[in-house]
Amino acid sequence: MMGSTSAPNEVDASTAEPMASPMVEIRGLSKLFQGRRHEVLALDNVDLDIGRGEFVCVVGPSGCGKTTLLNILGGLETATRGTLRIAPPTGGRPQVSIVFQEQGVFPWMSVLDNAAFGLAARGVGRADRQRVAHEMLAKMGLAHFERAYPRELSGGMRQRVNLARAFANDPEMLLMDEPFASLDEQTKLLLQEELLHVWEGTRKTVLFITHSLEEAVRLADRVVVMTARPGRIKAVVPISLERPRDVLEMPSNPEYLRLHAQVWEHLREEVLAARGEDMGGTPQ
Amino acid sequence: MSQSTMTLPRPRPHGLRFPSLTRERVFAVVSPVALLVIWEILSRTGVLDPRIFSRPSAVVQLMATMLVSGQLATDTGVTLARLFVGSIVGTIPGLLIGLTIGLFRTPRAVINPLVSATYGLPRVALFPLVLLIVGLNETSNIIMIALGPFFTMLIATAAAVGNVEPIYLKVARSFKVNTRDLYLKVVLPAALPIIFSAFRVSLGLALLGVVAVEFLMTNNGLGYLIWHSWQILSLGQSMVGLVTTGVIAYLLFILLDQAERRALPWVERT
Numbered sequence: 001m002m003g004s005t006s007a008p009n010e011v012d013a014s015t016a017e018p019m020a021s022p023m024v025e026i027r028g029l030s031k032l033f034q035g036r037r038h039e040v041l042a043l044d045n046v047d048l049d050i051g052r053g054e055f056v057c058v059v060g061p062s063g064c065g066k067t068t069l070l071n072i073l074g075g076l077e078t079a080t081r082g083t084l085r086i087a088p089p090t091g092g093r094p095q096v097s098i099v100f101q102e103q104g105v106f107p108w109m110s111v112l113d114n115a116a117f118g119l120a121a122r123g124v125g126r127a128d129r130q131r132v133a134h135e136m137l138a139k140m141g142l143a144h145f146e147r148a149y150p151r152e153l154s155g156g157m158r159q160r161v162n163l164a165r166a167f168a169n170d171p172e173m174l175l176m177d178e179p180f181a182s183l184d185e186q187t188k189l190l191l192q193e194e195l196l197h198v199w200e201g202t203r204k205t206v207l208f209i210t211h212s213l214e215e216a217v218r219l220a221d222r223v224v225v226m227t228a229r230p231g232r233i234k235a236v237v238p239i240s241l242e243r244p245r246d247v248l249e250m251p252s253n254p255e256y257l258r259l260h261a262q263v264w265e266h267l268r269e270e271v272l273a274a275r276g277e278d279m280g281g282t283p284q
Numbered sequence: 285m286s287q288s289t290m291t292l293p294r295p296r297p298h299g300l301r302f303p304s305l306t307r308e309r310v311f312a313v314v315s316p317v318a319l320l321v322i323w324e325i326l327s328r329t330g331v332l333d334p335r336i337f338s339r340p341s342a343v344v345q346l347m348a349t350m351l352v353s354g355q356l357a358t359d360t361g362v363t364l365a366r367l368f369v370g371s372i373v374g375t376i377p378g379l380l381i382g383l384t385i386g387l388f389r390t391p392r393a394v395i396n397p398l399v400s401a402t403y404g405l406p407r408v409a410l411f412p413l414v415l416l417i418v419g420l421n422e423t424s425n426i427i428m429i430a431l432g433p434f435f436t437m438l439i440a441t442a443a444a445v446g447n448v449e450p451i452y453l454k455v456a457r458s459f460k461v462n463t464r465d466l467y468l469k470v471v472l473p474a475a476l477p478i479i480f481s482a483f484r485v486s487l488g489l490a491l492l493g494v495v496a497v498e499f500l501m502t503n504n505g506l507g508y509l510i511w512h513s514w515q516i517l518s519l520g521q522s523m524v525g526l527v528t529t530g531v532i533a534y535l536l537f538i539l540l541d542q543a544e545r546r547a548l549p550w551v552e553r554t
Binding site: 074075076094096097098100101103104106107108109117118120121122149150151169 | 449451452454455456457458459460461462465469470473474476548549550551552
């Protein structure tokens with residue numbers, strides 16, 4: 001139908017996290033959407049392992065099935081074929097929490113109630129969940145806004161509430177669906193910095209979907225590049241930048257620039273392929 | 285709230301604040317007063333026939349007399365009681381059925397055809413049917429008043445619940461909330477602004493219903509005062525009834541605005 005002829009790069013065992021017991025094991029995962037006129041293959045035979053504590057970013061052109069992959073991991077959709085194994089949660093924790101874009105914050109709840117929502121859904125008592133939510137909000141610099149409603153906050157602050165809600169839920173793994181996509185460039189940088197900061201403290205496993213190459217390289221341990229529809233894994237690029245990272249200084253880091261170029265090399269063809277489809281043409 | 289380097293949200297108003305004189309506020313008073321003054325001048329100079337358009341000053345005088353005699357208070361009380369009971373009798377079942385069919389597929393399948401079949405009818409056309417079933421009494425009055433609010437609340441609530449932003453449902457599902465919390469903590473609050481608007485419309489319809497019922501069926505209340513006075517060509521009294529009804533409507537909607545601000549403090553208002 002389309003796309004590159006190169007086979008998906010297998011994960012190189014020497015560069016990946018120790019794979020003794022990966023957090024997530026995806027094998028041959030496919031997703032077929034039944035449209036009204038024709039079927040759409042969103043994901044095609046995806047294999048991916050994610051190690052415990054690993055931060056994995058998935059990039060790809062729009063419509064490549066990144067979000068579908070996340071939804072399947074989050075239990076919001078089911079795969080058509082293939083297997084998905086997520087390590088069972090320990091200590092009564094939830095397995096995953098999802099961070100959506102900032103429109104996912106509930107406007108009718110105060111910032112504090114929003115941040116405590118996941119805990120409330122799990123039946124954690126009022127005092128306990130408010131304490132945990134308060135701590136998380138304080139880490140996000142929102143301690144003074146707990147009583148405010150989301151409409152009183154800027155987009156960046158709303159997204160902090162969203163992050164706090166997911167982190168406060170204390171899941172084994174965080175799934176982030178282009179959480180910063182609608183924020184302006186500066187706010188995005190600050191939030192990436194804060195996300196890394198909070199993440200360093202918890203070292204939770206993260207799967208982060210983005211269409212921003214810069215974002216992926218800045219944040220990830222490994223960047224997974226997906227092909228234009230149907231979504232396959234085209235390449236997996238380990239990001240060897242030291243942690244803790246300084247997001248703001250990164251543009252001047254030669255290693256960052258090299259990795260950026262490397263990921264772009266993989267992504268470029270796919271973006272062009274997706275454009276061809278967008279414009280109604282047949283990609284070569 | 286202490287200051288931080290981040291942008292602070294607008295401080296929430298607390299206590300009484302002196303409202304600033306915006307253009308809207310000034311003309312909210314000036315426009316109607318100007319209309320009354322022009323009216324008064326036109327009837328005093330004979331441009332308007334005072335036998336048809338009673339002067340504002342004369343209406344006020346008559347109103348005072350009727351207040352002293354207690355007649356106006358009685359009619360107003362009767363009308364308010366019907367409005368109150370009729371609104372409740374229509375609104376609450378409408379809301380509950382609307383929620384049920386908005387949330388659950390089977391009740392929706394069962395009830396929707398009935399609603400579609402009856403909603404299109406002009407509600408006044410149902411009056412004879414109601415009278416036939418219930419008889420000519422206060423109960424039938426209340427039912428006829430309640431019809432408008434009932435259908436409005438039912439349809440708007442069902443639509444509001446059915447059209448909740450998908451992302452809210454997705455978030456709720458991703459946190460695995462139980463069904464009860466999904467409805468009470470997510471779907472209902474998300475639908476509440478539209479439900480409140482429907483309630484506003486319902487109240488207007490209930491007022492319309494009260495006046496219509498009092499025109500046709502009763503021998504008391506403000507609607508009766510307006511219609512009966514007109515029939516015996518006591519136009520001043522008719523006008524007093526009209527003005528009183530207008531004042532009730534005006535106060536009711538101010539009250540409703542305040543209630544909405546309190547009930548939905550999180551809604552963005554322009």
